[in-house]
Amino acid sequence: xxxxxxxxxxxxxxxxxxxxxxxxxxxxxxxxxxxxxxxxxxxxxxxxxxxxxxxxxxxxxxxxxxxxxxxxxxxxxxxxxxxxxxxxxxxxxxxxxxxxxxxxxxxxxxxxxxxxxxxxxxxxxxxxxxxxxxxxxxxxxxxxxxxxxxxxxxxxxxxxxxxxxxxxxxxxxxxxxxxxxxxxxxxxxxxxxxxxxxxxxxxxxxxxxxxxxxxxxxxxxxxxxxxxxxxxxxxxxxxxxxxxxxxxxxxxxxxxxxxxxxxxxxxxxxxxxxxxxxxxxxxxxxxxxxxxxxxxxxxxxxxxxxxxxxxxxxxxxxxxxxxxx
Amino acid sequence: xxxxxxxxxxxxxxxxxxxxxxxxxxxxxxxxxxxxxxxxxxxxxxxxxxxxxxxxxxxxxxxxxxxxxxxxxxxxxxxxxxxxxxxxxxxxxxxxxxxxxxxxxxxxxxxxxxxxxxxxxxxxxxxxxxxxxxxxxxxxxxxxxxxxxxxxxxxxxxxxxxxxxxxxxxxxxxxxxxxxxxxxxxxxxxxxxxxxxxxxxxxxxxxxxxxxxxxxxxxxxxxxxxxxxxxxxxxxxxxxxxxxxxxxxxxxxxxxxxxxxxxxxxxxxxxxxxxxxxxxxxxxxxxxxxxxxxxxxxxxxxxxxxxxxxxxxxxxxxxxxxxxxxxxxxxxxxxxx
Numbered sequence: 326x327x328x329x330x331x332x333x334x335x336x337x338x339x340x341x342x343x344x345x346x347x348x349x350x351x352x353x354x355x356x357x358x359x360x361x362x363x364x365x366x367x368x369x370x371x372x373x374x375x376x377x378x379x380x381x382x383x384x385x386x387x388x389x390x391x392x393x394x395x396x397x398x399x400x401x402x403x404x405x406x407x408x409x410x411x412x413x414x415x416x417x418x419x420x421x422x423x424x425x426x427x428x429x430x431x432x433x434x435x436x437x438x439x440x441x442x443x444x445x446x447x448x449x450x451x452x453x454x455x456x457x458x459x460x461x462x463x464x465x466x467x468x469x470x471x472x473x474x475x476x477x478x479x480x481x482x483x484x485x486x487x488x489x490x491x492x493x494x495x496x497x498x499x500x501x502x503x504x505x506x507x508x509x510x511x512x513x514x515x516x517x518x519x520x521x522x523x524x525x526x527x528x529x530x531x532x533x534x535x536x537x538x539x540x541x542x543x544x545x546x547x548x549x550x551x552x553x554x555x556x557x558x559x560x561x562x563x564x565x566x567x568x569x570x571x572x573x574x575x576x577x578x579x580x581x582x583x584x585x586x587x588x589x590x591x592x593x594x595x596x597x598x599x600x601x602x603x604x605x606x607x608x609x610x611x612x613x614x615x616x617x618x619x620x621x622x623x624x625x626x627x628x629x630x631x632x633x634x635x636x637x638x639x640x641x642x643x644x645x646x647x648x649x650x
Numbered sequence: 651x652x653x654x655x656x657x658x659x660x661x662x663x664x665x666x667x668x669x670x671x672x673x674x675x676x677x678x679x680x681x682x683x684x685x686x687x688x689x690x691x692x693x694x695x696x697x698x699x700x701x702x703x704x705x706x707x708x709x710x711x712x713x714x715x716x717x718x719x720x721x722x723x724x725x726x727x728x729x730x731x732x733x734x735x736x737x738x739x740x741x742x743x744x745x746x747x748x749x750x751x752x753x754x755x756x757x758x759x760x761x762x763x764x765x766x767x768x769x770x771x772x773x774x775x776x777x778x779x780x781x782x783x784x785x786x787x788x789x790x791x792x793x794x795x796x797x798x799x800x801x802x803x804x805x806x807x808x809x810x811x812x813x814x815x816x817x818x819x820x821x822x823x824x825x826x827x828x829x830x831x832x833x834x835x836x837x838x839x840x841x842x843x844x845x846x847x848x849x850x851x852x853x854x855x856x857x858x859x860x861x862x863x864x865x866x867x868x869x870x871x872x873x874x875x876x877x878x879x880x881x882x883x884x885x886x887x888x889x890x891x892x893x894x895x896x897x898x899x900x901x902x903x904x905x906x907x908x909x910x911x912x913x914x915x916x917x918x919x920x921x922x923x924x925x926x927x928x929x930x931x932x933x934x935x936x937x938x939x940x941x942x943x944x945x946x947x948x949x950x951x952x953x954x955x956x957x958x959x960x961x962x963x964x965x966x967x968x969x970x971x972x973x974x975x976x977x978x979x980x981x982x983x984x985x986x987x
Contacts, residue, residue, distance in 0.1 A: 368851035369822075482939060512714040512940070513878065517922040520933040539851060542881070542924040546931045566929055583856035584926055585885035590904070593863060594885070596856040600821050 328399055329356040330501050330533035331380070336393035336403075338372075338379045347604045349375040349388065351557040354630075357550070359500070360531040364548030364565065366538060366580075368601055372557040373537045377503045379403075380535075381420050382410045397501065416446040419494035423506040425486035428493075429478040435462075435489055436474040442493050461492040465522050484515035491522065498530045505537045520547060541584055545569055553577045556602060556612035563637035573633055573644040576613045611641070619643040654741060655702035656840055656872050657726055657759070662735035664696040664721050693943045695721040697896035698735070700970075703840075708866065708873040710887030710904065712880060712919070714940055718896040720844050723876045727842045728756040739840075757787060760833035764845035766825035770817040770832075776803070777813040780831045787836060799835075805868075806831035807861055823854035830861065834869070844876045859886065880923045884908055889976075892916045895943055895951040898970060902977035912979040915952045950982065958983055 338350035350372045357363045367373040378384050380395055382402060395402040397418065402410065422428050430438055439458035440451060449457070455474070462470035465488040478486055487507055494502060504523065508516040524547070527534050538544055544551060545565065552562040553574065561574040572578040581587060582595035599616040602608065611628050614620035623642045633644040668691060670678065695718045703709050713719045724730040725737055728744055736743045739755040747755060763769035770779055781799045784790045790798040800810035806827045817825055826846065833841060843862070847855045859882065865871055877883050883890055883904070890907045892900040892915065900913040911917045922933075938955045941947055947954050953963035962982050970980040 368853060484939060513880075513919060513922045514714065515939065516924075517933045520924075524933060540924070541852065542926045542928075545926045546924045546928050546933065569926060569929070580852055581926065583853055585856075585859070585881040586925055586927070588885060590885055591863075593860050594856040596860055597853040598857075600823055600854065601851070 329358045330398065331535075332356040332394075332396040333376075333380065334394045334396065336376070336379060336395060337391040338375050338384055338388060339391040340388040342387055342605075345605050348557050348607075349604060350379060352393070353554075353557075353559050354393075355550075355552050355559065355562060357501075357533045357535060359533050360527055361549045362527055362534045362536060362547055364536050364538065364544035364551045365554060366541060366544055366551060367554035368539055370556075370601055370604065371554040372604075373554050374505055376554070377420060377505050377535065377537055380501075381414055381418055381503060382407075383420075412446070415442060415494075416497045417499055418501045418503070419497070419499040420503040420505065421487075421490055421494050421507045423509055425483070425490040425507075426478065428490045429486060431478050434475055434477055439474070439489075439493055439496065442496055446497055457496060458492075461496050462489070464495065465489075465492045466518060467492070484511050484518065487511060487515075487519060488522070491519065495526060499532060501533045501535070502526070503535045503537070506539070508543065509538070509540070516543070523547070541569070541581060542586070553580070556607055557604060558612065558640060559638075560613065560640045561637070567637065571634075573637055573639050573646060574641050575617045575619050575643070575645060578645055579616075619645075654704075655738075656705045656740060657701070657703045657874075658736075658738040658741075659699055659701040659722075659726070660736045660738070662696060662699045662701075662722075662725060662732045662737060663694065664718070664725060664730070665692050665694055665733045667692040691944055694896050694946065695943065696725070696732075699896075699898055701726075701891070701898070703872055703874065705839075705872055706866075706870060707889065708875055708887045710883035710890040711874060711876045711893060712878065712883050712890060713893035714878060716895075716940060716943060717893045718943075719876050719893050722893070723761070723842045723844045723874060726840075726874055727759050727761040728752075729761065757836050758838050759840040759842065760836060760838040761842045761844065762826075762829050762833050762846045764848050766822050766829055766849060767817075769829055770825060772817055775814050775816055776808075776828055779817070779828060780813075780835050783832070784835045784837075789836060802831050802835045805834065805865070807857075821854075823850055823857060826850060826854075826858055827861070830858075830865075834865065838871070840872045840874070842874045842876070845878070846875075847882060848877065848879065855882075862886065880908075880920065881925075892919070895941065895946050897951060897967075897980065899952070899981070900977075900979045901970065902974075902979075906974070906977050910974075910977075912973055912977065912984070913952075913981050914956045914958055914983070916979075918955075950980070 334354050336350055336353045340347040340349055353376055365373045379390055390403045436458060440454040443454035443457050459470045459474060462473060467473050467488055481489060508519050526532050536547055548565045551565045551568045552559045555576050561568060561577045569581060572581055579597040583597060585594060588594050597616055602612060608615055610625040614624040628640045628642050630638045630640050633639055633646045699722060711719050725732050744752050744755055777799055780802055799813060803810045803813060808827050808831060847858050850858060875886055887904045890902060890904050891898050894915050900916045911920050949964040949966055950968050953959040968980040968982045970978050972978050973984050
């Protein structure tokens with residue numbers, strides 16, 4: 326096998342706040358190969374966004390990467406000087422954020438912003454940069470890109486704005502694209518358009534894609550592999566089909582079970598009791614044990630990653646493994 | 651069914667236009683004398699909607715942002731008067747009722763909002779948020795207040811020990827429970843839930859949906875459940891309305907809509923919905939975007955994006971008519987067969 330595009334090894338990103346150390350990302354490991362889509366699933370506060378920020382080197386104080394390695398084509402991004410990181414960011418590694426209004430500068434025209442992004446990483450003329458910007462807009466399905474280049478962000482609708490943000494992320498055909506809930510704020514029909522663009526990208530340019538979301542149904546349609554995060558840890562990883570059809574971790578099981586379409590119409594939804602714990606006051610041992618139906622005394626110890634079934638890594642003492650019939 | 655509707659809308663429309671102050675009115679009249687063209691920017695948020703909801707029914711209202719579903723919900727809840735048409739509660743037009751009876755009618759229809767962070771006053775304690783309205787309206791006496799409040803909180807799944815806390819001390823799911831307790835404290839018969847679970851995490855969303863279903867049985871409630879999430883609506887609703895740019899384009903029993911969608915927009919919408927069962931699918935998309943309601947296309951609003959559009963579609967707005975028992979759709983294609 327070739328080296329994966331990205332290998333994250335035992336990543337720890339902690340926030341040193343006055344109230345205590347918040348272990349937003351705690352011992353997270355995964356790999357992703359070229360052209361593959363990894364779905365990083367979790368509820369709010371599970372550490373999925375901070376994982377993305379850590380990879381692209383945008384963790385602000387009081388947070389910092391406290392340990393582990395982020396190997397991009399064998400090179401550790403966590404130890405890279407900021408100068409070299411800047412050469413990669415927006416070029417080989419790009420990110421799309423949830424709110425496109427935050428990514429785009431409201432007082433600059435789209436062409437200004439896009440040409441700047443092109444010239445930051447490629448020694449090309451203004452005219453050439455403009456052509457590239459126009460092509461990128463056309464690629465994400467923006468009609469009459471030449472005219473739209475001269476517009477300001479507020480003249481676009483939410484879905485169009487997100488396309489512009491995606492076009493900027495794609496300007497240099499990155500090897501790795503981190504998408505942080507880019508369709509959460511969009512309507513269903515617009516979401517489908519964006520997903521269609523992203524799928525094309527992974528196929529055409531061999532971009533490795535990390536899709537961060539809380540929406541299992543989007544992931545089901547998009548991802549090759551799934552990593553489920555809970556309270557800063559990846560609790561289950563595996564092939565998308567296998568994880569969705571036969572979840573092994575009780576949290577994954579509960580999460581999938583609570584999706585309305587997985588329940589008989591009108592019947593009570595299977596729910597996970599309780600709420601996600603504060604990262605400042607995590608119970609010792611397995612963070613999910615206070616909500617878990619299978620928890621017992623063993624769970625007060627820290628569960629280490631294990632492989633109860635082939636090609637699946639789970640952090641649990643009591644995985645839901647079917648007893649051979 | 652022979653039961654009388656609890657809520658009935660007849661030809662309800664809501665238009666939003668600019669309001670002019672004195673200076674703007676003078677400026678406009680001067681401009682008119684010089685014959686300068688003036689655009690009259692009016693948004694038809696809701697356009698001639700009929701709706702009747704019978705007691706105990708759960709009606710799901712689905713549509714994309716800007717289609718007018720929240721505006722419709724607000725008119726049903728009586729917090730926004732319609733520009734045209736009537737909103738009837740148990741047969742009475744709320745606008746024509748004497749003030750005290752109108753107030754009682756509005757009290758019976760309560761609303762639950764999307765954002766549990768914005769819909770609670772951050773400076774009030776839970777006991778005031780939930781307890782103020784029933785005290786003001788004389789639904790409970792001072793002496794019985796504590797017992798009443800505790801019962802309200804417990805019913806929404808909140809610990810009565812938290813009654814002296816402020817909203818910021820609660821998580822999103824718990825705040826939504828406070829919103830539910832507040833709505834139920836005035837003993838309503840009808841709840842308008844406007845995207846009530848959209849802001850919640852999946853595991854919390856299931857808890858709140860279960861709470862809605864329990865309360866429905868317990869209190870014999872009727873719901874108008876507004877959502878863009880078809881999965882949620884399918885699970886909860888008896889009947890589903892699909893809205894596009896201010897008009898209802900399809901209305902049918904829930905199973906019927908999901909099994910045999912008639913309107914091209916409904917069909918496209920259902921095809922787009924990501925489902926956990928659909929793996930590694932190719933996403934395709936309805937062409938184009940939702941037009942601005944300021945410049946809604948003539949005729950059928952959906953025709954510029956519709957794969958089956960005919961010349962007639964851009965000239966004449968299709969009427970909502972029955973195509974099967976209980977199943978109504980607004981599409982010219984139904985005239986051909």
